Amino acid sequence: MAKTTTTHEAGPPNGVVPTDKKDDLNWRERFAALGNLPAFFRLVWEVSPGLFIGNATLRLIRAAIPAATLYIGKLIIDEVVTLTEANGNSDTRYIWYLIAAEFGLAILSTALGRAVSLMDGLLGDLFANRTSIRLMEHAATLDLEQFEDATFYDKLERARRQTTGRTVLLSGVFGQAQELISVGFLAAGLAVYNPWLLLLILVAVTPSFIGDNYFNQRSYSLSRSWTPERRELDYLRYVGASDETAKEVKIFGLSGFLIDRFRTLSNEFFQKNKALAISRAGWGVLLTGLGTAGYYGAYVWIVMRAVNGQISLGDLTFLAGSFRQVRASLEGILLQFSSLTQEAIYLQDLFDYFAIQPSIDSPAVTRPFPNPIREGFVFENVGFKYTNANRWALRNLSFTLQAGEKLALVGENGAGKTTLVKLLARLYDPTEGRILLDGYDLREYDLLELRRNIGVIFQDYTRFKMSAGTNIAVGDIDERTNRPRIQASAERSLADMVIAKLPDGYEQQLGRSFNKGVELSGGEWQKVALGRAYMRDAQLVILDEPTAALDARAEYEVFQRFIKLTEGRSSVIISHRFSTVRMADRILVLENGTLLEIGSHAELLEHDGRYAELFGLQARGYQ
Numbered sequence: 119m120a121k122t123t124t125t126h127e128a129g130p131p132n133g134v135v136p137t138d139k140k141d142d143l144n145w146r147e148r149f150a151a152l153g154n155l156p157a158f159f160r161l162v163w164e165v166s167p168g169l170f171i172g173n174a175t176l177r178l179i180r181a182a183i184p185a186a187t188l189y190i191g192k193l194i195i196d197e198v199v200t201l202t203e204a205n206g207n208s209d210t211r212y213i214w215y216l217i218a219a220e221f222g223l224a225i226l227s228t229a230l231g232r233a234v235s236l237m238d239g240l241l242g243d244l245f246a247n248r249t250s251i252r253l254m255e256h257a258a259t260l261d262l263e264q265f266e267d268a269t270f271y272d273k274l275e276r277a278r279r280q281t282t283g284r285t286v287l288l289s290g291v292f293g294q295a296q297e298l299i300s301v302g303f304l305a306a307g308l309a310v311y312n313p314w315l316l317l318l319i320l321v322a323v324t325p326s327f328i329g330d331n332y333f334n335q336r337s338y339s340l341s342r343s344w345t346p347e348r349r350e351l352d353y354l355r356y357v358g359a360s361d362e363t364a365k366e367v368k369i370f371g372l373s374g375f376l377i378d379r380f381r382t383l384s385n386e387f388f389q390k391n392k393a394l395a396i397s398r399a400g401w402g403v404l405l406t407g408l409g410t411a412g413y414y415g416a417y418v419w420i421v422m423r424a425v426n427g428q429i430s431l432g433d434l435t436f437l438a439g440s441f442r443q444v445r446a447s448l449e450g451i452l453l454q455f456s457s458l459t460q461e462a463i464y465l466q467d468l469f470d471y472f473a474i475q476p477s478i479d480s481p482a483v484t485r486p487f488p489n490p491i492r493e494g495f496v497f498e499n500v501g502f503k504y505t506n507a508n509r510w511a512l513r514n515l516s517f518t519l520q521a522g523e524k525l526a527l528v529g530e531n532g533a534g535k536t537t538l539v540k541l542l543a544r545l546y547d548p549t550e551g552r553i554l555l556d557g558y559d560l561r562e563y564d565l566l567e568l569r570r571n572i573g574v575i576f577q578d579y580t581r582f583k584m585s586a587g588t589n590i591a592v593g594d595i596d597e598r599t600n601r602p603r604i605q606a607s608a609e610r611s612l613a614d615m616v617i618a619k620l621p622d623g624y625e626q627q628l629g630r631s632f633n634k635g636v637e638l639s640g641g642e643w644q645k646v647a648l649g650r651a652y653m654r655d656a657q658l659v660i661l662d663e664p665t666a667a668l669d670a671r672a673e674y675e676v677f678q679r680f681i682k683l684t685e686g687r688s689s690v691i692i693s694h695r696f697s698t699v700r701m702a703d704r705i706l707v708l709e710n711g712t713l714l715e716i717g718s719h720a721e722l723l724e725h726d727g728r729y730a731e732l733f734g735l736q737a738r739g740y741q
């Protein structure tokens with residue numbers, strides 16, 4: 119791959135192409151999305167059954183409070199009327215009990231409200247952590263190729279957003295259930311007086327419900343169809359204001375260009391959103407106006423009945439209060455319902471992401487990994503094409519990497535060297551042909567065991583913003599506390615000299631993103647990354663140009679040591695420096711994804727083909 123940077127920094131994804139446009143969801147799909155709720159609750163339950171049950175119980179109790187409070191209010195007013203009529207000749211103890219009861223309910227309601235939001239918060243945090251962990255666990259199982267696909271990235275980004283936003287759904291659904299039960303109590307009270315009142319309420323709240331649903335659907339469609347652009351916005355924000363890119367942004371004066379692009383994109387989104395928000399607000403006023411009219415219609419009816427002496431003053435306050443509450447709660451429930459279906463649809467993105475399955479995996483029955491490797495790796499007519507590419511990155515490739523052999527790969531940029539290495543480590547599987555290890559297809563071995571036996575240091579290795587010691591230990595992370603081993607690896611890769619100069623030595627935080635972090639030079643980073651190759655007891659060690667930033671003397675020394683220290687083990691070295699390449703037992707020359715020549719340095723010079731030509735070119739350059 120023609121790369122312009124040498125390292126892979128932990129930044130946001132780039133590469134923005136249109137994604138799948140499943141943006142217009144109808145009612146049926148919205149209801150179907152509610153089907154995600156049971157799975158969601160299973161996840162919440164797994165997080166903490168205790169908090170789950172506690173939350174549900176407290177909410178149930180709280181649901182009964184509004185109806186009880188209103189009813190006690192009615193009793194108080196009726197009692198006041200009785201006491202007034204009795205002209206002070208009556209016992210007032212009863213009314214004090216009633217007031218005490220109402221006070222008790224008010225205190226209970228506040229206490230329960232606090233307890234419930236505390237539990238919501240705790241559950242939400244636990245859920246967010248658990249989902250983030252699952253997200254990372256799942257990402258670890260997926261194919262490298264899936265990460266290079268823009269549609270996949272959109273899914274991943276939507277899923278990532280789910281990890282933090284789902285607390286809203288959590289309290290939303292619990293709150294809905296609580297409100298529904300609460301409405302049930304109040305509605306029962308209303309129905310005793312007149313069931314038609316309930317029908318009137320339903321008619322009054324329906325228009326605004328339909329309106330809200332419609333607008334929620336449109337805003338979901340808008341936000342979803344804008345996923346790629348939002349990713350681009352994130353990316354622009356990152357490139358425009360990050361320590362990683364600041365150098366080039368300044369030198370090339372890119373900030374104007376980046377800001378213009380950001381402004382154009384964000385403004386376009388803002389305009390679309392604004393249009394939607396304005397029309398939503400306008401319709402909202404009209405439709406809720408209808409609801410209000412319905413409410414006052416019923417209110418007039420209740421007041422007239424009280425005036426005519428058909429119901430008591432207490433009944434009047436109870437009915438008017440119940441009516442107002444039922445209407446507000448129903449409106450809330452219906453409103454919440456549409457945002458609930460919306461949340462449930464977003465949830466679909468999370469489950470979609472978890473449903474993605476890797477295609478590169480271990481077979482059900484695996485073959486024991488050879489230790490030691492006896493015959494080596496055999497490429498049999500191997501061809502590979504990247505999914506999104508229309509040309510073959512490798513084609514008709516047949517050769518053997520013998521056990522214990524040191525093989526160098528040579529070829530121009532884009533010839534397919536890195537791709538070949540990725541096939542060896544099963545980051546991809548061949549599109550055509552097969553790769554055998556000791557006579558059996560690589561796909562027959564356990565994937566993790568294969569990877570454990572292969573150590574690769576890529577040219578775009580990751581500069582982890584962690585300690586120097588950890589940056590070496592990632593070569594075999596289980597050994598991260600094994601300081602002698604880390605030190606031995608550092609000595610072998612010449613990183614020990616780099617680390618000796620750091621104030622905190624192996625504990626030194628690297629990279630400037632964190633407090634007290636120290637930045638290394640390109641060559642120093644490479645020496646640290648090279649240490650990873652020595653951490654692992656791999657049978658095949660691959661170095662994909664990890665020495666490009668080293669000075670000539672350091673590279674020579676690194677490879678001298680490498681050849682000596684990996685004695686008896688197979689290795690593959692990719693380098694554009696022929697002084698390094700010639701140290702290998704054999705050299706494989708790739709051109710446009712095909713094998714041009716293979717042989718030892720002497721043989722290839724003798725052959726006087728492309729290798730001899732390139733070698734001569736570089737040698738002359740030094741004369």
Ligand SMILES: Nc1ncnc2c1ncn2[C@@H]1O[C@H](COP(=O)(O)OP(=O)(O)OP(=O)(O)O)[C@@H](O)[C@H]1O
Nearest residue numbers: 119120121504507511530531532533534535536537
């Ligand atoms: N992830 C990818 N998706 C699509 N095409 C890719 C991908 N990676 C590499 N390619 C293409 O495959 C071809 C071979 O790339 P590869 O990285 O193997 O070359 P290379 O020989 O290692 O090059 P270099 O010397 O520049 O590192 C190139 O044409 C490149 O554009």
